[in-house]
Amino acid sequence: MGVDERGLIVERIEALFASHPPADTDERSFWGAQFDHGLAWVQFPEGLGGSGVSPRWQAVVDQRINDAGGSTRNRINNVLGIGMGAGTIIAHGTDEHRARFLRPMFTMEEIWCQLFSEPGAGSDLAALSTSAVREDDHWIVNGQKVWTTLGHLAKWGLLVTRTDPDQPKHAGMTYFIVDMEADGVDVRPLYQITGEAEFNEVYFTDVVIGDELRVGEVGQGWGVAMTTLMNERVAIGGTVQPRESGAIGEAVQVWRERHGEDGDPVARDQLLQLWAAAEAMRLTTVRAKEAATSGTPGPEGSTAKLQWAELNKRITSFTVDLLGPEGLTYPGGYSFTRPDGSADVDGAPHKRFLRARANSIEGGTSEIMKNILGERVLGLPGEPRVDKDVPWREVPRS
Amino acid sequence: MGVDERGLIVERIEALFASHPPADTDERSFWGAQFDHGLAWVQFPEGLGGSGVSPRWQAVVDQRINDAGGSTRNRINNVLGIGMGAGTIIAHGTDEHRARFLRPMFTMEEIWCQLFSEPGAGSDLAALSTSAVREDDHWIVNGQKVWTTLGHLAKWGLLVTRTDPDQPKHAGMTYFIVDMEADGVDVRPLYQITGEAEFNEVYFTDVVIGDELRVGEVGQGWGVAMTTLMNERVAIGGTVQPRESGAIGEAVQVWRERHGEDGDPVARDQLLQLWAAAEAMRLTTVRAKEAATSGTPGPEGSTAKLQWAELNKRITSFTVDLLGPEGLTYPGGYSFTRPDGSADVDGAPHKRFLRARANSIEGGTSEIMKNILGERVLGLPGEPRVDKDVPWREVPRS
C-alpha cells in the first residue's frame, strides 16, 4: 500500500511541476495548482486539496517543492487556517464549507484567525462567555476574544460561542466561521512585553452570522474546538528541526562569538546541558515522526509542546546571560509596532528571551499540558470538579 | 518585663549550678535538678519544670549548661517526649499527667515515642484506622502504626486512635498515652534503604489503656495531635546551626580533601550554589529565632522544615558525586542493624545521602508543607474535599 501511495504522490508532484514549475510560477498560482493536484493536504479527499493517502507523504511533497525553488510559506503565514482550520472543516464542516473555504485558504487569498480565548477563559476555555443568540436563520454575537494572531489581517475567524448558558459548560457551545470584515467586529492590537503587538483583541458587538456558517451541531462547539486545538498543539514543537537550530543554535552562536574555547567552564557546562536537552528533544521529534503512521494527532503531541516551551524559555534566558552587560540593552528599543506575519521569532536574543515567556502559556499552558499528559497518557484520575454537571451560568467565573 | 525574666533565669541558673555543678553531676541527677529549678522548659508553669517566662530564655539556659560542661543531650535522645510530648501534655493533659510524666521524661528515665502514622494514613494522617473501643473505664486498642522512632526503647507512646468511625474523619479520633510495655504491643524493626532500622512498626492487639491515660476529650484527638505535629515541624530544621555545619559542612570537607583549589570549576560553582543556599537558609533561622518573641510555634516553622529537607537532599546527593568512583561504594556495607539513639545522621556521605531521602517525607512531606504554607501563610484556598462531612467509614482509603 505504501508503495502505491508513494507512486501516486510522485506522479502528481511531477505533473504539478511540469505544468507549474515551482521556481517560475507566482506563489498564488502555484499553491492553487498544488491544491488542484491534491497535494495541499495529501491526506484529505480528492477534490479538496488531497489525494487520500497517509499524511506522512506531505513531507515529501513539501521537501520537493522547496528543493525545486518553490515556496511553502503559506503553511506558516496562514497557519491558523492551513494548520488548524482546514482539519476542522474537513472533520466537522459541511460540503459547502469545504468547497468554499479550503482553496482560497491554501492560496492565502484569505487569511484565517482563531477566536477561542477570552479574558475570563484562558486555560479554562470551556468557561467562555461570548454569546451567540439565534434569530431565524442567523445568530447575533456579542463578547470579547483575546490572543488573536493575525486578527487584523484575517478574512475569516474560527469562533466558539456560548449558545446555551443553562447547559453545563461543555454542552452549551457552538462553533462558527465568522467574517472578520462584518459590521460590529472590532480588532485592536494587543501589545506584549516585547513591545510589539503580535496578537489582537477582538470585540464583537451585535455581529450577525448566518446559520450556514455554523460548524457542527448547535451545542457541539466544544468537540469541534478540540479538533482545532489538537492540531495546534501538534503544530507547536512537533516538527523536526535541524540539529543546533532555533534557540539552541542562537545560544551556540552567541557563545562562539563572545566566549568560545576560552569561555567560562561553568557557562560552557550550562550551555552543554541545554544543548543535550535540545538534542534529546529533537531526537524525540525525529522518533515521533518516524513512528507516526496515521495522520490523527493524539495526546503525544502534548509532550513536544510542553518540553519545547520549557526548554525554549531556559535557553533564551541563558543566552541573554551570555551577553553579559549587553544583556542590559534592548537593541532597537521597544517599537510598539505590529510585526508582519505570525508568531515567528527573530531579532536579537533579548526579544527572543521576552517572546519565549509566552511559549508556556499560548496553545495550552504547561500546567494544562501536564494535566493532559497525566490524565490521557498516564491514565491518572482527574481532580474533583466543581464546574461540571451544573449550568454554565451558575459556575463561578472571573 | 524582659529584664525581670532575664534576672530570674540567671538567678536560677546560678542556684542550679551551685547545688549541681554541671561538669561534676551525673546527667540524670543534673536533669532532675534542672527540672526542679524550673529550667527544663522555662515557658512552662512553676513546678512543672518551668519558670513561666518567654521560651526564648531556654537558649540562654542551654548555652550556659553546655558552656559549663553539662549535657543537653536529653533534648535529642528523648526528642519525641521533650520536644513534642511535653508541650502536648501541658496543653491538653490532666494535672495528673503533668505530675506523673514530665520529670522522668526530662531525666530520660522514661523514653517516649510517637504513634501517629499508619500504612494507610501517611500524609492523610486523619484517615487513620487504629481503633480504640471503650469498655467501662478502659479502652481496647487494635491496629498498626509505622515510622515509630525509638519505639523499641520507649516506655510511653503518644497514640492517636479512631474511636468513632461514624463521625467525619477529623471528628472521630481520640488521643492516648500508651504503655509500650503493655500486653499486646509488638514492636518490630523497620529496615530502611540505608540498611538500618531507625524506625519501627508497632502492632496493637487488644491492648488495654485506662481512660485516665486519655489526653483531651473523646473525639478531640485531631486537635491534640496537631499540637504535637506543630512542635515536630518546628523542631525539624528550625534550630540555628553554625555556618558551614551539617550537610554543607560535609560537602565542603569532601571538596577540600579531594578537589580543593584545583578542582573542577563546574563542581565548585555547584558547591557554592549549595553553600549560598545553605547560608541563606541558616540566616533565616537566625532571623526567625530573633523575631520569635512568643513560644507558640506557628506555621512559619513549616518554611524551615520544607527548605531544609529539600536542600539537605540536594547537598548530600551532590556530596556523593564529589566522591567520584568512591561514590559507587557503601563503606561498612549494609549492616541490617538498629542504630542507637534517634534520627541523628552520621557516618559516611553515602549513608547520609540515602538517609536524607526521608527528610522530605518524615514529619510532613514537602507536598503537605507546601499546602500548609500556601493555605495558612499565603491564604490561598484549599482544594475541593471529598473526604470531609462524611462518616470516616464511607471515605475511600488504601
Next chain:
Amino acid sequence: MSAHAAAPPTVSYVLTDEQRQLQEMVRDLFAQRAAPDRVREVMLAETPGYDDALWQELANYGLLGLTIPEAHGGSGASFAELAIVLEEAGRRLAPVPLLSSAVLGTEAVLGGATEAQAAALLPGVAAGTTRLALAHLDLGGDLLAAPGVVASRDGATWHLDGTAAYVIDGASATHLVVAARAGDDLELFVVPGDAPGVSRTPVEVLDLTRPLATVEFAGVEVAEEDRLAGGPAMAALHRALTAGVVAIAVEQVGGTAHTLEACTAYARDRIQFGRAIGSFQAVKHRLAELLVELESARSAAIHAARVLAAGEREELAIAAPLAKSYCSEVYERSAADGIQLFGGIGFTWEHDQHLYLKRAKSTKLLLGDPKHHRALLGELLAL
C-alpha cells in the same frame, strides 16, 4: 579560617521601632507616588529619566542623606535605614536615581573624598540637587575591568578621554564620578554632567525603569581639586561597588516580595474551572516555594545590609557576594514564574509583571552576575 566565622552577634535582624516607622512611611510614599501609571509615564518619557518631584520629596524627608554624616547635610543614619528605602523602591520600581546617586555615587565620595571635597559635594546630594552617577565600566562592561577612560595630567589640570559604558542614570546625573586610568593608577574625578567635552547617549535598555547611558569624554578638563584625594581611589571604588551590590540585593528582595504578593492576590481572585487558581497545587506549591525563596533571599540581603552598616568588613566580603548571587537568582525565577502564574495577561505590556522580569534580569547582570559573585565567594572561603 576567620572568614568562616558565623555572623557576629552585633548584627540585629529585627527592625527597631524607628526603622519600622521609616518602612511604613516609605512604603506609603511609594505606593502613592510611584504607582504603576506614574512609573510608566516616567519610563516612557524622553527626559529626564526619573521623577524629579518624587526625588525632591525623598530629599525633603531626609532619605537621600541617610548614610551621609550630619556635618555634610545628611541624617547620619546608616545603610540599614537606606536598605529599607531601597527595598521599598524595588517593590515599586520607583523611578528615582537612588542606586546611582545615594548608593554608588555617595559611597564613592564617602570613600574617596577629602573632608573639604565631601563638604562641598555631599550637602547637595542629601538635598537632592546634586545627583551623582558612577562611570567606571569600559565598553566590555566587565565589573572592575580597566575603565575605558584615561586621565592625563597637565599641571593642575587633568584631561579625560575615552568612553564609560552602562552608566546608571548617566544621562540625568548632575555630576559624574569617573574612574579613570592614570598611568598604572586608578583615579576618581567628579565631573559636571554638562562639562565641555562630555557627551551622553542614552542606551536602549531592556529595563526601561532604570536608564543607562554611554558617556564619552573628549579632552574633558578637570581641575586637580576635583580629583578625589582623600584616599586610594581603588578602595573607594571598591567600597562603592560593594555597597551597590548590597543595594541591588535589597532592591531585588523588594521586587520579589511584590511579585509574590501580586501573584498571591491574583491566585485568590482568578477563577478557572469554577475554582480560584490558587486552590490548584500547581499554583499553590509554586507560590509556597517562592515564599521560602523570598524569606531566604531576604535573610541574605538584610544580613549584608546590616554588616555593611556595622562596618564589619570581613563579614561583608562574604555577605555581599552571597546576597547578590542568591537574591539575583531568586528574583529572576520569581519574576519569570510570575508571568506564568498570571498567564496570558502577564504577557501583555499593560500588565506590570514584565517590568519586574526586566528589572530582575538587568539587576542579575548588573555589577557582576551570580557566577561572578560565587567565584568571589569561593576565593574568600578558599573553596
Next chain:
Amino acid sequence: MSAHAAAPPTVSYVLTDEQRQLQEMVRDLFAQRAAPDRVREVMLAETPGYDDALWQELANYGLLGLTIPEAHGGSGASFAELAIVLEEAGRRLAPVPLLSSAVLGTEAVLGGATEAQAAALLPGVAAGTTRLALAHLDLGGDLLAAPGVVASRDGATWHLDGTAAYVIDGASATHLVVAARAGDDLELFVVPGDAPGVSRTPVEVLDLTRPLATVEFAGVEVAEEDRLAGGPAMAALHRALTAGVVAIAVEQVGGTAHTLEACTAYARDRIQFGRAIGSFQAVKHRLAELLVELESARSAAIHAARVLAAGEREELAIAAPLAKSYCSEVYERSAADGIQLFGGIGFTWEHDQHLYLKRAKSTKLLLGDPKHHRALLGELLAL
C-alpha cells in the same frame, strides 16, 4: 563542522517486527526470572554475585552473542538488538553480567583480538561459559586514567603487577580483560580469573545489584598469545568503553521506564484524603514531567545504540556522551522522585524503589559522570 551534521537518515528509530518480538520475549523472560524476590536473593547471597541459571537461559536464547559474528558462535545481530536486551535488564535490575561480559568484555575482544584469539574466546562468551570482566581503572578510578596495572615482558611471557579497581563483576568473571601499561604503551591481556597471583576482593557497593571487585595482580604470568594483538589496544579499550557508555544509557532508560510505570500504578491506587494521589497536581505534574524526560532520554539512548550498531563513528562520538550525560541525570532524578512519590513506604528496604535509586546513582558515576561526558561533547562540538 561535519561533526555537527544531524543524525544520518540511515538510523531507524522504529523497531522491526523481529526486534519487537525480541523485546516482548526478553521482557517476559525477565519478568518471570528476574522478579524482585529473585533479584534480592542474588544480591544478598555471598556468591556468585549473579544468577547463573538466568545467565544460561540468556545464552540458550542466543542473547549473549548478539554482537558476536556467527563465525565465532554468535548470532551476528547488532548492538541495536543487544540494546533491547539491556533496556529490559535495566528495567528489572536483572542480576546477570551483561554489561561486563556481553558489552565491555566482548567489545574489547572484538576490537583488540586477532581472528584466532576471537575464535578461541568468543564462542564461550556467546555460550555463557566464559564471562569476561574489564579491568582498566586504577584506584583513583578516573575514566581512561592510566591503568593501575603494569605489564613487563620477559620473552614470550608477560608479568602483570598492580591493582585494578572497580572491576564490574570482577569477582565472578571467568576471565579478566586487563588493561596494563607496558612502557609507554597500553596493552590488553586476557587472564583467567583464577590465575596464580590474581586476588579478587569484592567491594562494599552502594548498588548491591551490580557487584564490583578490586583485583590485585602480583607477578601474574600471561603468555604473549593472551595479549590481544589484533589492533591497537587503546582503540579496543576505547571501543569497549564507548559501548559501555551507550549500554549504561540504555539500561538507565529501562530503569526510568520502570520507575515511571511503578509510580504511576501506585498513584492510581494509593488513596489519601479520599482521592487517588495521582489526582493531585503535585503528583500528576511530576509524573507528566517524568514522562517527558523519559521519552527524551529514550530518544538519546536509542539514537546512540543505533549509530553504534550502524558503525557511524563520527556521529557515535557525539551520541554516546549525549546519551550518557542526559540519561544519567534523568534516571537519577526519576529514581529519587520515585522515593518521594511512594512516600514512607518508598524509604523502606522492603520496597524496590531504593534499588533503582542506587543503580541510578552508581551508573551516573560509572564510566564518567555527566559533567565528564558534557566536556567530551564540548570538545567535539568545539564549544
